[in-house]
Amino acid sequence: MKNDKLLIFDLDGTLIDTRKDIVRAVNLTLDKLGFPRCGFEEIISRVGYGPGQLILKCIHRQLEPEDQEKAKKTFSRVYQENLIEDSDFFPGMKALLKSLNTFNKAIVTNKSTPHLKKTLHILQGKDYFDLYQGIDENNPPKPDPAVTLKIMRTLKIDPQDTLFIGDSEIDLQTGKNAGVKTCGVLWGYRSRKELARENPDYLVENIARLKELILTSSRPRMGFLASEEV
Helix, strand or coil: CCCCCEEEECCECCCEECHHHHHHHHHHHHHHHCCCCCCHHHHHHCCCCCHHHHHHHCCCCCCCHHHHHHHHHHHHHHHHHCCCCCCEECCCHHHHHHHCCCCEEEEEEEEEHHHHHHHHHHCCCHHHCCEEEEEECCECCCCCCHHHHHHHHHHCCCHHHEEEEECCHHHHHHHHHHCCEEEEECCCCCCHHHHHCCCCCEEECCHHHHHHHHHHHEECCCEECCHHHC
């Protein structure tokens, strides 16, 4: 039986290491569009705002609206074709998810919904989660809290009983906008300094510490503990 707690995870950089596939898809798209390639670290630093914004930020010039749409569509197609060449769950992540089987679990990501579904299908990750949602015409990107709030309503979980877990400032802003506790993870695509600027409730360095935090901070019918109490 599930308890009264909800864990909402980001996808890229939190659950799954997608860096190589994202970089490959961005540079293949830039090749097709006739723009210079970008470096690995630059591309990864721009991940998190959704695929459309990612490719536009990697094109170092202002495009006309029709060219922006062409770039977004080209990247979506190229990434779909190169989605899971090197990507996988971070080591130990599936074991963590399995060990938290009494918790309600969801994914809120700025990956497109088709890319999210294909990723979870190929990596056999769907069954770990009660709900998962990417961005599409009906679901706005983070840090808009709409999808997070909808998931809480669907699962009938209160904000005080929800923890948003992610590796970027966007994730922490989303959790705060939704009125829930936030946890930044340091194995992803942002530095400790970048995450600390958002004043998350918790910061964890590894998956073992995340498990410990979840188990020690969640109290039956009483919400998650404040960081100074853990």
